[in-house]
Amino acid sequence: MEPVVTAHQLRKHFGSIAAVDGIDFTIESGECFGILGPNGAGKTTTVAMIYCFLPVGGGTLTVLGKDVRHHSRVIKGCLGVVPQENNLDPDLTVVDNLLVYASYFGIPRAVALERALAQLDFFALSAKKNEEVENLSGGMKRRLTIARGLMNNPDILVLDEPTTGLDPEARHYIWQHLKHLKQNGLTIILTTHYLEEASQLCDRLIILDSGKILEEGSPVELVARHAGDNVIQIGIPHEHRQGLLAAAGTLLHGHLFIGESAYLFPGKTARQVMNSVSQMPQIGYIMQRPANLEDVFLKLTGRGFEGV
């Protein structure tokens, strides 16, 4: 099957800033595709070109087999969009936010009402149907924005940082809803800087930094490729960093220092590394844990990592 999104040497400049700097990726039907990266990496710029809000600066971008330069109207009709900033209409009630949005797509009122009630039910917002939007919690506003993005029965749902600023419970609740939507076959494109979110939801992802792709793969592949099985995390004062590395010896596959914490990547030699470094009297704590996507992210975005 053809990919639903194909980007080739995609670019976007704002003056002298290369927000998106020649990136290539494809997104397959039915997958959840993640775009990860630190602040300013180019995530919003990338998805905004996909949902035809920003014109493409260079290269090619096709969505559902159509060039975004020539078919933005048709593409917009097939996409659901959850932007980074909340843009619900504060003058409308919860249900009216959905109905007015549906009217932009020419959906007949009766159909729209049926869909709106189904969406409110799915997102556990039925009891808030006639509330003012301002009276909703942050998590409810976000769920309503996702519900709104689904009103036109899209083929692809694009979510720009869907859970930023939410408390952990609200975040997990949204993850559950997105998992259900994925199980029902919806293609999802998601930007995030929550690594746990990407691990939980994404089949495949790219890591962006300064407008360029640093890595691409499934969360499991990326962890195996860059961090291995285990990480040994150690509390250690700055002045003993070199001593720690000397104690770990040549067995390490890499390390990372953040503040007073050290992260050692021992590959298959975790037991030997644990044995040798745990003898150091300067160590505050030491623990071994499975490597995760956060370790990969920190390594690739260059925040304190030095490969050995």
Ligand SMILES: Nc1ncnc2c1ncn2[C@@H]1O[C@H](COP(=O)(O)OP(=O)(O)OP(=O)(O)O)[C@@H](O)[C@H]1O
């Ligand atoms: N309209 C604009 N005018 C000028 N510069 C812009 C504009 N939009 C984005 N930029 C710049 O382009 C770069 C990429 O921004 P973008 O918003 O795509 O990043 P992001 O990865 O979504 O960041 P965040 O995690 O903070 O949302 C940044 O340097 C940003 O300052």
Ligand SMILES: [Mg+2]
């Ligand atoms: Mg953004």
